[in-house]
Amino acid sequence: xxxxxxxxxxxxxxxxxxxxxxxxxxxxxxxxxxxxxxxxxxxxxxxxxxxxxxxxxxxxxxxxxxxxxxxxxxxxxxxxxxxxxxxxxxxxxxxxxxxxxxxxxxxxxxxxxxxxxxxxxxxxxxxxxxxxxxxxxxxxxxxxxxxxxxxxxxxxxxxxxxxxxxxxxxxxxxxxxxxxxxxxxxxxxxxxxxxxxxxxxxxxxxxxxxxxxxxxxxxxxxxxxxxxxxxxxxxxxxxxxxxxxxxxxxxxxxxxxxxxxxxxxxxxxxxxxxxxxxxxxxxxxxxxxxxxxxxxxxxxxxxxxxxxxxxxxxxxxxxxxxxxxxxxxxxxxxxxxxxxxxxxxxxxxxxxxxxxxxxxxxxxxxxxxxxxxxxxxxxxxxxxxxxxxxxxxxxxxxxxxxxxxxxxxxxxxxxxxxxxxxxxxxxxxxxxxxxxxxxxxxxxxxxxxxxxxxxxxxxxxxxxxxxxxxxxxxxxxxxxxxxxxxxxxxxxxxxxxxxxxxxxxxxxxxxxxxxxxxxxxxxxxxxxxxxxxxxxxxxxxxxxxxxxxxxxxxxxxxxxxxxxxxxxxxxxxxxxxxxxxxxxxxxxxxxxxxxxxxxxxxxxxxxxxxxxxxxxxxxxxxxxxxxxxxxxxxxxxxxxxxxxxxxxxxxxxxxxxxxxxxxxxxxxxxxxxxxxxxxxxxxxx
Numbered sequence: 001x002x003x004x005x006x007x008x009x010x011x012x013x014x015x016x017x018x019x020x021x022x023x024x025x026x027x028x029x030x031x032x033x034x035x036x037x038x039x040x041x042x043x044x045x046x047x048x049x050x051x052x053x054x055x056x057x058x059x060x061x062x063x064x065x066x067x068x069x070x071x072x073x074x075x076x077x078x079x080x081x082x083x084x085x086x087x088x089x090x091x092x093x094x095x096x097x098x099x100x101x102x103x104x105x106x107x108x109x110x111x112x113x114x115x116x117x118x119x120x121x122x123x124x125x126x127x128x129x130x131x132x133x134x135x136x137x138x139x140x141x142x143x144x145x146x147x148x149x150x151x152x153x154x155x156x157x158x159x160x161x162x163x164x165x166x167x168x169x170x171x172x173x174x175x176x177x178x179x180x181x182x183x184x185x186x187x188x189x190x191x192x193x194x195x196x197x198x199x200x201x202x203x204x205x206x207x208x209x210x211x212x213x214x215x216x217x218x219x220x221x222x223x224x225x226x227x228x229x230x231x232x233x234x235x236x237x238x239x240x241x242x243x244x245x246x247x248x249x250x251x252x253x254x255x256x257x258x259x260x261x262x263x264x265x266x267x268x269x270x271x272x273x274x275x276x277x278x279x280x281x282x283x284x285x286x287x288x289x290x291x292x293x294x295x296x297x298x299x300x301x302x303x304x305x306x307x308x309x310x311x312x313x314x315x316x317x318x319x320x321x322x323x324x325x326x327x328x329x330x331x332x333x334x335x336x337x338x339x340x341x342x343x344x345x346x347x348x349x350x351x352x353x354x355x356x357x358x359x360x361x362x363x364x365x366x367x368x369x370x371x372x373x374x375x376x377x378x379x380x381x382x383x384x385x386x387x388x389x390x391x392x393x394x395x396x397x398x399x400x401x402x403x404x405x406x407x408x409x410x411x412x413x414x415x416x417x418x419x420x421x422x423x424x425x426x427x428x429x430x431x432x433x434x435x436x437x438x439x440x441x442x443x444x445x446x447x448x449x450x451x452x453x454x455x456x457x458x459x460x461x462x463x464x465x466x467x468x469x470x471x472x473x474x475x476x477x478x479x480x481x482x483x484x485x486x487x488x489x490x491x492x493x494x495x496x497x498x499x500x501x502x503x504x505x506x507x508x509x510x511x512x513x514x515x516x517x518x519x520x521x522x523x524x525x526x527x528x529x530x531x532x533x534x535x536x537x538x539x540x541x542x543x544x545x546x547x548x549x550x551x552x553x554x555x556x557x558x559x560x561x562x563x564x565x566x567x568x569x570x571x572x573x574x575x576x577x578x579x580x581x582x583x584x585x586x587x588x589x590x591x592x593x594x595x596x597x598x599x600x601x602x603x604x605x606x607x608x609x610x611x612x613x614x615x616x617x618x619x620x621x622x623x624x625x626x627x628x629x630x631x632x633x634x635x636x637x638x639x640x641x642x643x644x645x646x647x648x649x650x651x652x653x654x655x656x657x658x659x660x661x662x663x664x665x666x667x668x669x670x671x672x673x674x675x676x677x678x679x680x681x682x683x684x685x
Contacts, residue, residue, distance in 0.1 A: 028297065028366045029357030036354070039369050040400035042376030043392050044078045047071050048092050050389050057098030062387040065106070065113040065123040068099050070393035072130030075099075077400040085137055097137060103127055104140045110155060111147030120183040121156055121193040124148050128200025145204045152197050156180060158189040159214045178218030190242050191222045192384075195265025195341060202272045212273040219269045224258050225284050237314040238284030240266030259308035259331070260292045260338030261384065267345025277349045284314070286349055289342050291317050293363040295327045304371060305381045306334035333382015336394035339364055343398040368395050408443075408486055409434060413500030416482055418474050420507050420591065421534025421563070425471040428457065429484040429498040433464045440466060444487050447472070450480030450502060457484060475536040477506040477591040506591030507533030513599035514568070515583060521603055524572040527556065528585035528597035535563045541590050544569040549581030549601075556585060575603045617645070 051059035051071055060067030075096050078088055085093065107113060113123040128148050135141050159178045179189030180197040194215070201207050207215070220228055221244040224235040232245035239258025246256045267285045275282055288309075294317035295307060303320045311326035318325035343364055352361030372378055372395070380391040411431040418424030428447055445457030445468040457468040468484050480502040488494035511530035515523075527546050544556030546569070560567035569585050583599040616628070617638030628637045635645040 026366060026370050027357065028359075028362040029355055031354065031362070031365050031369055033354060035369060036365055036399055039372055040077050040396050042372065043378070043396040043399075044074055044092070044376075046376035046392055047074050047389060047396070048095055051095040051099060052091070057095075057100075057102035059095075059099055060387055060389040063115040063119075063123070063390070065103070065115050066119070066126050067387060067389050067393075068102060069113075069123065069127035069130035070390055070397075072096065072099055072134065073126070074393040074396040076130075076133035077396055085134065096134065100131065100134055100138045100141065103131065104138065104144050107144055107147065111144075111149075111151035112156070113148075114183070118183055121152070121180045122182065122196050124152060124156075125180075125193075125196030125198070125200035128152075128204050132200075132203035149201060149204060152180070152201055153208060153211065156184045156197070157211060158187065159211065159218075178214040178216075178221075188243075189218055191219075191240055191262040191265055191269075192242060194218065194269065195262070198265070198269050198272050199344070202268075207272050215269065216273045216275060219266050219273070219275075220281060222262065223266060223281055223285065225281060228281050235310070235312055237309055237311060238281075238288040239263045239309055240285065240288075257308050257310050258288065260306055261334050261341045263288050263292065264338060264341025264343070264345040268341070268348050271345070271348035282349060286346065287314060289346050290360055292338070292342060293360055293367070295320060296367055297363055299327075300367075300370075303329055304335050304379075305329045306331055306338050306384055331382070332384045333380075334384025335381035336368075336378055336391040336398070337381075337384050337386075339367065340394040340398045364398055368399055407494060408432070408488065408496035411484075411486060411496035411498050413482065413484060413498035415500055416502040418472070418502060418504045419533065420474050420477045420504050421532070421536040422507065423471055423473045425469065427467050427469045428482055428500060429468040429486065431466050431468070431486055431496055431498075433466065438464055438466075442489055444489055446485045446487075448483040448485075449474070450482050451475070459486075473535070474502070474504040475534075477504045479503055506589055506593040507537065509533070509587055509589060509593050509595035511585070511587055511595040511597040513583075513585075513597045515599040515601050517600070518602045518604055521575040521578065522573075523575070523603075524570075526568050526570045527583060527599060528569040528587065530567050530569070530587050530595055530597065531564065532561070532567070532589070533564075537589075538562045539567070542567065542587055544585055544587045546571045546573075547584045547586070548573045548575075549583050550575060550577075556587075558587075569597075578603045618642075 047059065050061075051057075051068075053061075058064040058068045059071035075088070075092065078092065085096070088096070103113065111124070112120040113127050114120040115123050128145060131141050131145055135145070157179075158181055177189050179191065179194035181188050181190055181193050198207060198215075219240075221232050222241045223229055224233050224237050224239050224241060226233045226236045229244075234245055235258060237258050240263040241258060242256035242262055263285060267282070267289060270279070270282050270285065277283070277286075291309075291314065292307065296303060298317055299320040307320060307327050307329045308331060309327050315326065318327055320327050320329050343361070346360045350360060353359040354362055354365060356362055368378070377388055377392045378395040380386065380388045385391040385394070409432045411429060413429050414427050416424070416426055416428055429445070431443075433442070440459045440461055443459045443466065445459050446454055447457045447468070447470045448454045449472045451474060453472070455470055455472065457470045459466055459468055461467050468486065474480065482500050482502050484498045484500075486496045486498075509530055509532055511528050514526040514529050528544070532541070539558055539561055542558055544558055545553055546556045547553040552573070554571055554573065556569040556571045558567055558569055567587075569587065575581070580600065580602050583601055585597045585599075586594060587597070588594040617640040619639040619641055620637070628634060631637060638645065
């Protein structure tokens, strides 16, 4: 995310530095990130020294509200965006809290701040920008922001229904409104105040769509571009004016024609109103903005003031003051204000590259670092820089805050838990963006699950705090290394990678008995059925052991599956005696899970050729007792603990009328088998 991102690598150091003197080959592309960090650190230290001078918490001595707001903007470079406040030096934290308190207790009832009772738009826009990075430091900040936004949007904006800007002085209709002026009462717009209003609004929730459409018209009408602005263009250089159709003397002082700071705010105004880079107005503005920087570079070291262009067309750059050069610096100054505005405008459309000598950001860095004072400050340039503190805050912001692409920070992998064969979803990583206005859509993520497969991750979150989540099915239990690659969609070079561990548990097994309650001494068949909780399980994952209840055991044969389909365990066994036995089938998974199916069976003998089975009552089956297994009185003689038998019971299950199959299956599988109901004088079996 490029807009209003902070330098996460800034480290606070004691004292000040002379940046320009430390680089004998000073030029765009020669400065390092360390150079930038040192310059911004020294600048913030200077600003902090000025804030410490005022017991009431305000910063500076010229424009208390505006200087305090811009100081907070510079402090936000040091804290690295929302959430980094705790990492600031304690003294800086105290001064930030005091500055915020000063703004909160001095906010007007209408939501504005106004230095000397006027300049409401200028002060309010700047203070919104300053407070935007410290919304959690003081509980009163969110309400103050809401009130100030209401002032700028509903009370101060110079557009419908307040669009009554027609004036004979300009000789045009009322169609050049749609921006802001110094205060609500002037009933006209100018680009400088429009820029500060949009700066504050954008950083605290964005520009309302209801304003954006009309504001685009305002930006169009202050741009010197004949093809898109035929009514007000007096030149065709693509730059931005202070007001529509400013031609210079005798109507206005020359700097109000196409100039550095208004061209910068025009560009970020287009961007904040969502005008795409392919728009011809944006392309012309980008070319003009880079002409400004090239003119500054060519004019070093003499020209360190705000410049403007009065040529008829866009004609590149030249040395200010040279013959035939149509760039001039005889105006109201604002060198650092202009670089601040251009950095925001160019940065909205062109990624910054510090090492590229042709990149706009490399030029801004060179222009600013080579001018920094020993005490960390920058010298103010005329009226439009405001003060030395304002100039320093503009410079710090241009170097380290506005439009500088910041690396993804605090990327951390998270542990992940799953069960084999089951789809598992969860968070796998977190990361931060120093820009508290970054949204989840600014990033993409890819998850390498560690088992040879990968998938896109889902990025969620807001306010610079994001989480990556995903879903995956592991085919086997174990531990896997998850790697998450996070990428800034606006800058593919801005990436971060995390590593964490996925712990995958073996899926649970469940089983049940499948044996009949009564079997013969020779058993062949199924003993248990089981299911696996893993959708990826196969027969080779399992083994089964059958304990027959008579101190012997054997391996079971498994069929069925795969995955979630049922499996069956079968075996065979010969019992040497009859009676009651407990048969257990233990199924084990190679991953460690196991289940046990328990069957309670009665083993009965088959003494006759046709397979009949004799039974007696359990209460009669004692040592020394006489037993009767065939009699018309069987039900009376054979007492049973489960209650009396039917009176027709004879104690024999016969198959006289139904030949047995071979081999004999479990008794429950023999259709038609019944206890005999022959009369008492019938032939015995």
